[in-house]
Amino acid sequence: MIKIQGKSVFGGVAIGPIGILRKKDKKVIRNHVEQVEEEIKRYEDASKEAESQLQKLYDKALNEVGEADADIFHVHQLMLSDMDYVESITNMIRMQNVNAEYAIAMTSDNFSTLFETMDDDYMRARVADVKDVSNRLIQILSGQGDDMLQGDVPVILAADDLAPSETVQLDKSKILAFVTRYGSANSHTAILARTMNIPAIISADFPEDCEEKIGIVDGASGCLYIEPEPELLREMEEKQQKEQKKQELLQTLKGKEDVTLGGKKINLYANVGNISDVMTALKNDAAGIGLFRSEFLYLEKDHYPTEEEQFQVYKTVAETMAGKKVIIRTLDIGADKRIDYFNIEPEENPAMGYRAIRICLDREDVFKTQLRALYRASAYGNISIMYPMIISVEEVKKIKEISAGIRRELSAAGISFGNVEEGIMIETPAAALISDLLAKEVDFFSIGTNDLSQYTLAIDRQNPKLDIFFDPHHPAILRLLQMVADNAHKAGIWVGICGELGADISLTETFIRMGMDELSVSPAMVLPVRQKIRETT
Structure with missing residues (x-):
């Protein structure tokens, strides 16, 4: 052992x-081949295998996420059989006597360069498709298979x-x-x-x-x-069974109210990243979605998700929650969440760099596409929108100006939308310190304790060497939380916590005493937090 x-x-x-x-090491080496027709046969066999894999992925995605998201695998199948693509590979093998892997890699580079220079947005978006299809072929030829x-x-x-x-x-x-x-x-x-x-x-x-x-x-x-x-195996099996019984006892809390012994109601919501997580939130009896991480829509794709693709996802979430509140955070990438097709240059200090709302305000076309999809979906449920990484009142006013323009456009086009609450995340010390000013501009605050903690303590939460110094209960963090709650209530807006600290049961009573109106936690923590709320005086 x-x-x-x-x-x-x-x-x-x-x-x-x-x-x-x-x-997998995806480095491709150029090799000289004598039997070119055999090499072409290797490539053709790999192409057939890739087509079969893509069909399976399409069928699986169609069943799980719908036709809009599954269609990317159909596009990749078409790319596999594109004559320009196929002839480029086979001609290179024949004329240069090179191995199929190298011919595919060079064709991928050449096509990508060509597409990137085109004015047409659709053709530029095909760069990622070419690279994806080519990598799949190379993996099959090298016997590597998928990383997954x-x-x-x-x-x-x-x-x-x-x-x-x-x-x-x-x-x-x-x-x-x-x-x-x-x-x-x-x-x-x-x-x-x-x-x-x-x-x-x-x-x-x-x-x-x-x-x-x-x-x-x-x-x-x-x-x-x-x-x-x-x-040891027997001991751990017994421990596992005890944990399962504990979870079964928590199930008896389903359908119970999130109310303290003193009668204070807390909105207990769930943090989710995609549609499958929404079902988990419902299974765990969350009263709503306090944080839908919309960046996962972008992370799952190799191209900018279209307005229609986003609309279908947001609409599905809103309809699935059947009138319960769904708070969707606008795109929050940068730092440790990198997406190749955004072409964001590496930064020495990405946690404090070009990320989240800064990208959205800089690339308004990307931001407006998401806002249009969100407002359209709001007609099908109770959607609220919140904006991450705010540091100034000027940012909020600019956001409100853009969202008002989106609403005017939709109204002019006769497209309906709901009465959408707009809020901001308090996750920088700057936002916490001017929360009295920010509260006058928005409908709610949601405190992102993950970033607020790392910025307040000057500790990179991705650096394991600093774990011993990280104290989520630090008095400075708790004082900022109290300040934000007080300023929110003075302005007549509600305030909640959507960071990981919200699920810290040792702080639940503290949060209630602070006056937090909402706690949004991972789906698995909904029932344990409910139990703690109901035990609190």
């Missing part, structure tokens, strides 16, 4: 085979780390727990684990030969056991 000590991110016990998510997990058996997922763009592609039904070598307790892997209600540990240096071996993740202690001894 091997015991590996890591750091706990989310509790619980998981038992099962270990699956390692390996990052293969097989149907649920596993303990072990990885160096997971980027947000990788987490959205995972088949979450196949994951029992997360184990990563790197990352921090506040990383997106950690947030995903809490959303999925599965054990997770970080800073666990697992061996490369542990794949397919039976493992145990004890999320509470931060331990990974590989090939556990029978006695």
Whole structure:
């Protein structure tokens, strides 16, 4: 038996085979080939396999997210059979006697360069399609397969780390727990684990030969056991059963009100990242959606999502929640959430750089597309919009000017929309300190404690070396929260918390005493927080 000590991110016990998510080296080397027709046959066979994979992905996406989002795989199938693309590859193999991988990589580069120079937006958007299709072919030819997990058996997922763009592609039904070598307790892997209600540990240096071996993740202690001894296995199975019974007891809280013993009502909402998370929120009896992370729409795609694509997702969420409040955060990328097709240059300090609302105000066409989709979808449910990373009143006034223009355009076109609340996230010390001024401009505040904590304490929440210095209960953070709550209520608007701190049960009573009107937590934490609210005087 091997015991590996890591750091706990989310509790619980998981038992099962270990699956390692390996990052493939996609570097392509030029090789000379003599049998060119055989090489072309290799390419043609790979193309058939790619077409089969894409059809399976299309069918799966069609069933899970609808035709609009599934259509990208149909576009990739068409690209595979495009004659210009095919002839470029086969001619290069024949004329230069090169291997298929190299011919595909060069064709991808050439087509991408050509498309990027075109004035047509549609053709420029095809750059990502060419690269995606080409990478798929190269993976098949090299025998690498996908970076994502293969097989149907649920596993303990072990990885160096997971980027947000990788987490959205995972088949979450196949994951029992997360184990990563790197990352921090506040990383997106950690947030995903809490959303999925599965054990997770970080800073666990697992061996490369542990794949397919039976493992145990004890999320509470931060331990990974590989090939556990029978006695430990029995002990952990009992611990797992106790945890399951505890979860069953929490289920009895479904349908109960989120009211303290003293009669104060708290709006208990859920944080979600996509449509499947919405179903999890409903399953856990959330009273609404306090944070819908719209950037996952962008992370899942290799092109700017169109107004129609976004509209369909927002409409589905609004209709699914059936009149319950749905607060959608506008695009929040930058920092650790990078998207290739945005072409954002690397920054030395991305957490304080070109991100979130700064990108939206700089690229108004992207911002307006999202706002149009959001306002159109608001006709189908109770949608509110909130804007991230605010630091000034001037930003809010500019946002209100743009959104008012969108409403005028929709009205002129005869397109209906709902009565949308507009709020801002308080996640910078600047916003907290001028919250009395900001409160006069908006309908609500939602405090993002993840960023507010890192900016207040000058601690990068993605740096695991700083975890020992990070104190989410720091008096400075709590004082800022109280200040924001007081200023919101003085102006007659409501205030809530949508950061990870909202699920900290040791602070629930403190938040209620502060006057917080809403707590938005990961779906798995709705019932535990409800229990704490109902026990609070």
